[in-house]
Amino acid sequence: MRRATAAVAFLVVFGAAGCGGEEAPPPPPPEPTRLAIIFPEGFTIEEMAERVKAVRKIAIAKRAVTPRLTAKAYRAAVTDAQAPPRFRQDAPVGKLEGFLFPALYEFAPETTARELVGKQLDAFRERFAQLDLTYARSKHLTPYDVLVIASMVEEETAVAAERRLVAAVIYNRLRIGMPLGIDATIRYGLGIPGTQSLTGAALATDSPYNTRLRTGLPPTPIANPGLASLQAAAHPARDVDYVFYVRKPESLTHFFTASEREFLLKVCEYGYACD
Incomplete structure (x- = not known):
């Protein structure tokens, strides 16, 4: 009985040691915290900044981490960034609307707004390069x-x-x-x-x-x-010679036509306006 008690005491005090006195390997380092943000297609820059703000609040409340990323820093990073070189002749200076590719982006708590904007610009360049113009x-x-x-x-x-x-x-x-x-x-x-x-x-x-x-x-x-x-x-x-379209009621789809008369009839039929 005493031997058993002594053995338990040995394991409690030297819990990491094996029977031969060898030390057990150290525990693996904790997995780095990874966060994610989704920018839906069609978001404006301002909507993206607001999404950054919302995700930051969630990270603080639910993950107990405080990202460096803030809405203010995101807006500043967008203002400081430049459009891709092939667009600089036509894009107004300081106007990055359209170039911030909407997608899911993973980031770490220490990720900066400049780095996130850089990822979006890189993603845009990659996608736009696929187009046949x-x-x-x-x-x-x-x-x-x-x-x-x-x-x-x-x-x-x-x-x-x-x-x-x-x-x-x-x-x-x-x-x-x-x-x-x-x-x-x-x-x-x-x-x-x-x-x-x-x-x-x-x-x-x-x-x-x-x-x-x-x-x-x-x-x-x-x-x-x-x-x-x-x-x-x-x-x-x-x-196709369409120059008009109008959304169908209670639907996401549209009616397309080349005829102004037909267009106006549909507008009236759908309950939008009648002359």
Whole structure:
């Protein structure tokens, strides 16, 4: 009985030692803390900054870690960063909207905002390099124009099968000098969220982003598009003459047509407005 007690005492005091007096290996180092942030397709820079703020709060509350990453630092890093070289001739200085690729990014608590923005820019360069811009160039569009179009496609439809059709409408309207009439550009220019209705005054406000009043493209992207919208902007649907579309009620899909009369009839039928 005493031998058993002595043996237990030995293991408690020398718990790491084996029967031959050998020391057990040290425990493995703890796994480094990894965090993640998701930027959805179509997020603006400001929405991304707010997402950084939200993820930081969750990390502090749920993971008991305090990331270096803050919304303020993210905004500053975006302001300090430059567009990829091939776009600098066309992109306004200090305007990085469109270049911050939306995706899931893992990061460590010590990751800086500059490093995260760098990852987003690298991801954008990698995706954009995959595009064949031959067709866009044949329509006298620059790579930056394609990016602007992709941002509008991203905002106009969430239906994969419609992306190339929306892009075709934009191409067709540009070709005939018709205002694009995309209200998402007006919202972006005035800072009005999608959950808020556009007033008559807002629609009548003259700005470079009012594509109801002005022809051509808005001066910058209005969101950060994903790969599918980039591909649609580079490869719009061919051989379609659509210049109008309207969203179907209680649906994410749209009705497309080349006829203004047919478009207006559908607008009335869907309950939006009747002349």
